[in-house]
Amino acid sequence: MKRRLWWRSFWLHLFLTPLALLWLAPLWLMFVFSTHPEIAIFSTPTPVLPGNQFAVNLQSLQADTNFLRTLFNSIMVAGIYTILSIFLTSLAGYAFARFDFWGKGVVFSLVIATLTIPYFAVVIPQFILVAREAKTLLAILIGMAVFGGIAALLAWLKFSPTLGRLAWVGYGVAGLAYLVWGVPALREAITFDFRLTNTYWAVILPSLANSLGVFFMRQNFLSVPQSLLEAARIDGAGEFRIFFRIAVPLVLPAMAALAIILFLASWNDYLWPLLVLSDRAMQTAPVALGSLIGLTRVSWGGIMVGAVMTTLPFLILFLFLQRYFIAGITAGGVKD
């Protein structure tokens, strides 16, 4: 029996070890290439040990893109985004976990349904919103206020069930009419224009609609003992006080996991920042790096320096905080 287990273990390691080395090879070579001149990268045999050209490559990268500035932009964007997103998603997650309110079921299903909708379905209107004409944004805001007002009025009137159903139909028809005719007309009427392109807000604002984060925070707030919150309420604490003083501290580890994942996702995002950041001084590191890859007259050693500098901090963090990264990744994945 023991002998058979030994052989099983042997085959397991024989299978896994070469595969693991193969998996690490691109990361190791990325690091090695960042320390060699381009001529060495393309020579045979390929260098497998670090050289001493890192500083030279960094200088050429800095000359090509002002890379340190783009790193600063990346830190700002990912940092502001993470803080705001944690704030918004925990407020919303808490509301879904803790309160019963009118429209809760519909709104929550709507938020969760967007998890299966491809991002491309929204990317063009998002771009129009932040980049082209802020008229659209204002037209929608006015519309939201008007229709939100009607909805609140209907809720306040506490209509009878039959009338209620009719009201929903009417509300839907009116909403659709507003989308087709109202928005374009309002767009025409509103004349001023504030463009968000090449600002941090252009990158941050749309990504704040993060339904996975809301779902994750809701699950965590559900697991907080309700009796504890009720006790605080009986003691006369306000709802926001209960939220900040009791609920939030109890879910802090989960929040940390979410924060790590949000920061990483924002840090590594490429398509959206590429669309809204054209000014080189405002670009994030991945966008600046991506703009170099297509060109022929740049140093590949420099590009590898950029790849290392955007990756290495997270690899080191991953070594120490693996548990939190994994908690964040499995958050959406595993049902309880």
Next chain:
Amino acid sequence: MKRSATPYLFLSPYLAIFALFWAWPILESLLLSFQNTRVSPPVWNLSVNWGRILGDAAFWDALRNTVLILVIQVPLMLALATVLAVALNSQLLRARGFFRFAFFAPVVVGAVAYSAVFRLLFNQNGAVNAALGTQLNWIFDPVGAMAVIIITLTWRWTGYNAIIILAGLQSIPKDIYEAAEIDGASPWQQFWRITVPSLRPVLLFCLVLSIIGTLQLFTEPWLITNGGPGTATTTLGVYLYRQGFQNINFGYASTIAYAITLLALVFSIIQLRLFGRES
């Protein structure tokens, strides 16, 4: 619970953003796909984009490439991820920390960074050819370029899926295996009779995520092969970017976006039919 305005206060900051940047754009995309945006101001024309997409050879090329990646890369990756998760979960494994790091590390690497590395590795004078002793021009060969994309995606996402599957594995009760062991089931039988059926919901979840991810593949083909050679690795995502943001035709790009959304919907329905309503 007492009815009050408090829940709306908690909810409204998020909902305002959600309504503005998700709910509204989903509708606006649909509306845009029925507009001719090549004239200024755009005019309603119900058939201009949807009529065009049906006869657009470049779109069907992109669709074919995307589906090709879908049917080759996704099953390959999920099978490998399952095997890896089982191996990493094994009691017999030594140096677990090393193996976990090796397979999970790509999870933190950004698409731009690893796209640059893989483009360099598969260069004609690059490390892969040097290691294999070949002179293949990967990036400029239609089959080779597709292979590079598939290899890159597999490297990046296998560990990610393995993490989710591993979490699923750890929720399977241990006593089922002990009972099977006593009944004389081999590891192989245990894997197929216990592990795989228990993992079905988790694998289904990974499958859904991978399909949605593949349908909107953009960064890797854009940076590694630029969709080429020719249109050999032009995915739906790359085609949408070209139409929308290089040719500045938001109407047609919205039509492509909605075609992608419809595809995602079709795949979801097929999955629900095949696997039942367990997710």
